[in-house]
Amino acid sequence: MTLEDFQRRLRDFADERDWQQFHTPKNLAMALAGEAGELLELFQWLTPEQSAQVTRDPSTGENVRYELADVLAYLLRLADVLEIDLMAALDEKMTLNAAKYPVELAKGNARKYDQLGQEDQ
Amino acid sequence: MTLEDFQRRLRDFADERDWQQFHTPKNLAMALAGEAGELLELFQWLTPEQSAQVTRDPSTGENVRYELADVLAYLLRLADVLEIDLMAALDEKMTLNAAKYPVELAKGNARKYDQLGQEDQ
Amino acid sequence: MTLEDFQRRLRDFADERDWQQFHTPKNLAMALAGEAGELLELFQWLTPEQSAQVTRDPSTGENVRYELADVLAYLLRLADVLEIDLMAALDEKMTLNAAKYPVELAKGNARKYDQLGQEDQ
Amino acid sequence: MTLEDFQRRLRDFADERDWQQFHTPKNLAMALAGEAGELLELFQWLTPEQSAQVTRDPSTGENVRYELADVLAYLLRLADVLEIDLMAALDEKMTLNAAKYPVELAKGNARKYDQLGQEDQ
Numbered sequence: 001m002t003l004e005d006f007q008r009r010l011r012d013f014a015d016e017r018d019w020q021q022f023h024t025p026k027n028l029a030m031a032l033a034g035e036a037g038e039l040l041e042l043f044q045w046l047t048p049e050q051s052a053q054v055t056r057d058p059s060t061g062e063n064v065r066y067e068l069a070d071v072l073a074y075l076l077r078l079a080d081v082l083e084i085d086l087m088a089a090l091d092e093k094m095t096l097n098a099a100k101y102p103v104e105l106a107k108g109n110a111r112k113y114d115q116l117g118q119e120d121q
Numbered sequence: 122m123t124l125e126d127f128q129r130r131l132r133d134f135a136d137e138r139d140w141q142q143f144h145t146p147k148n149l150a151m152a153l154a155g156e157a158g159e160l161l162e163l164f165q166w167l168t169p170e171q172s173a174q175v176t177r178d179p180s181t182g183e184n185v186r187y188e189l190a191d192v193l194a195y196l197l198r199l200a201d202v203l204e205i206d207l208m209a210a211l212d213e214k215m216t217l218n219a220a221k222y223p224v225e226l227a228k229g230n231a232r233k234y235d236q237l238g239q240e241d242q
Numbered sequence: 243m244t245l246e247d248f249q250r251r252l253r254d255f256a257d258e259r260d261w262q263q264f265h266t267p268k269n270l271a272m273a274l275a276g277e278a279g280e281l282l283e284l285f286q287w288l289t290p291e292q293s294a295q296v297t298r299d300p301s302t303g304e305n306v307r308y309e310l311a312d313v314l315a316y317l318l319r320l321a322d323v324l325e326i327d328l329m330a331a332l333d334e335k336m337t338l339n340a341a342k343y344p345v346e347l348a349k350g351n352a353r354k355y356d357q358l359g360q361e362d363q
Numbered sequence: 364m365t366l367e368d369f370q371r372r373l374r375d376f377a378d379e380r381d382w383q384q385f386h387t388p389k390n391l392a393m394a395l396a397g398e399a400g401e402l403l404e405l406f407q408w409l410t411p412e413q414s415a416q417v418t419r420d421p422s423t424g425e426n427v428r429y430e431l432a433d434v435l436a437y438l439l440r441l442a443d444v445l446e447i448d449l450m451a452a453l454d455e456k457m458t459l460n461a462a463k464y465p466v467e468l469a470k471g472n473a474r475k476y477d478q479l480g481q482e483d484q
Contacts, residue, residue, distance in 0.1 A: 001208060001212070006211060013215065013219070016224050017222060017224055017228050017229070018229040019227075019231065021229075022287045024172050024173055025172040025173060026164045026167055026169055026172035027172075027286050027287060029160050029161055029163075029164045029172075030283075030286040031282075031283075031286050033154070033157040033158060033160065033279060033282055034279045034280070034282040034286060036150075036153055037154060037277075037278060037280060037282065037283075037396070039150050039154065040151065040154050040272045040273075040275055041272075041276040043147040043150045043151075044269050044272035044273050044276060045264045045269060045473035046147055047411070048145040048147055048148070048410070051145050051146040051147035051148075052145055052202075054146055054203070055204070064146075064205070065205050065210045065213075066214050066217075068196065068199065068200055068205055068207060068210055069207070069210040069213070069214035071153070071157075071192070071196055072207055072211050073211060073214065075192055075193060075196065078189065079189055081173075082185065083176070084185070084189055086189060086190070086193055087122060087127070089187065089189055089190040089193075090127060090194060091122070093190035093191065094134065098134070101138060103137050103138055106138045106140075107137075107138050107139050108138070108142075110140065110143045110408035143408045148407050148408060151272060151275075151403045151406065152403075152404075154275055154279075154403055155403040155404040155407060157400060158275070158396060158397045158398075158399060159397070161282075161393045161396055161400065162393075162397040162400075164393065165390050165393035165394050165397060166385045166390060168290070169289070169290070231287035243454070245366070251457060255457065255461070258466050259464060259466055260470050261471075264473045266411040267406060267414040267415060267417055267427075268409055268414035269411070269414075271399075271402050271406045271414075274399055274434070275399040275400060275402065278392075278396040278399040281395065281396065282393065284392075285388060285392045285393075290390070293388040293389035293390075293392075294388060294444075296445065297446070297447070306388075306445065307447050308452065308456050308459075310442055310447055311449070311452040311455070312456065313395070313434070314438060314449055314452075314453050315453060315457075317434055317435060317438065320431065321431055324417065324418055324427065326428050328435055329364060331428040331431055331432040332435050332436060333364070334428075334429075334432070335429050335433065336372060336373070340376070343380060345379050345380055348382075349379075349381050350380070350381040350384075352382065352385045
């Protein structure tokens with residue numbers, strides 16, 4: 001299955017339930033952010049180390065898996081209703097990021113691109 | 122390109138910059154939610170109708186495209202470090218949702234599954 | 243009761259449960275954003291008009307009230323552990339915003355301050 | 364100044380700019396979540412220890428202060444347009460939480476109330 005296949009399934013799912021009326025880009029952006037918020041709640045009290053092992057507990061692991069699936073579902077729906085090609089967008093964005101974060105400046109630090117190299121000045 | 126291809130490219134991108142240290146699941150979940158928040162900001166003052174035409178303005182349209190790309194990037198990274206198969210997770214979740222939201226009950230309303238059919242009781 | 247009173251109560255509540263260990267600024271920022279996400283979920287499928295009447299339904303109204311309370315609780319905790327005076331910060335920010343959004347330019351439009359007046363140029 | 368004073372100032376600020384039209388509860392919930400997302404971005408790559416010292420850097424400290432102010436501003440606006448008494452809501456919620464999280468069960472762990480005491484069973 002490709003992303004387009006999932007987009008078609010999700011579109012059909014919405015159509016059958018007459019949910020297209022709710023699926024404005026604005027509402028889908030909210031739904032996506034709501035799912036991202038649920039994902040946060042699974043990680044908020046964990047140490048970095050605990051977060052790396054979150055899938056070892058079957059119940060929490062399943063929760064994380066399904067939250068990721070929910071985020072993906074709304075992301076695909078939103079791209080579908082806006083007719084945005086997600087993969088092409090990501091490809092472009094990665095090219096931009098490679099220019100914004102040159103290896104020699106970005107290596108080992110997490111500063112934003114507009115603050116890279118500031119310590120050296 | 123497949124999602125796995127993008128995951129490999131994103132992993133290499135992080136490796137080259139020694140960013141794996143920052144990419145704990147906890148941090149990636151925060152970054153994903155942060156990007157979802159930026160997406161919200163593009164839609165927050167729009168009417169539903171305006172939100173449906175958001176890509177007509179080239180500058181806003183590009184912003185939306187890149188925010189979707191950012192969300193996808195962090196979603197792919199998070200799934201990668203947790204070794205979660207996103208497509209399999211979505212496939213499962215859609216099967217669950219089909220059971221939770223039967224067409225005859227869910228049609229035309231946006232209630233949560235645990236409140237479906239309440240008006241009829 | 244003042245905000246400081248609530249901050250003291252929330253601090254005592256955390257102390258008694260030995261929760262200070264979880265209440266790093268990072269974790270509290272996540273918890274705040276998680277609650278904001280739950281708030282979104284209450285509004286995501288509503289029309290603007292429905293959202294204005296959300297408190298008419300007692301059950302939804304209560305949910306909204308408690309989500310606002312949760313956001314306030316984490317906001318107060320976060321300001322407390324960072325020793326930030328929330329009211330002073332808001333006072334300053336409002337002065338800044340008055341300068342960024344002069345009435346004659348901002349009137350009736352929701353553009354960001356750095357795009358104000360662009361149509362006139 | 365009290366919260367009500369700030370709510371009046373924020374209402375006047377919106378009135379003068381003819382922004383009431385944008386300030387539906389739905390839109391304000393999005394704006395609040397958007398600001399929470401910006402807050403996340405300030406913390407996402409920090410270790411727990413770094414996050415505790417985030418105000419030591421004057422520039423980051425100011426950013427954090429203003430993000431907290433922004434969250435408070437939208438929280439106050441939202442409560443204002445919905446005519447919700449934030450302090451009363453928080454007072455009630457804290458009473459509920461005291462019952463949901465009894466000290467003897469919640470002490471030293473961050474489990475959700477519906478999972479408290481599970482290890483003992």
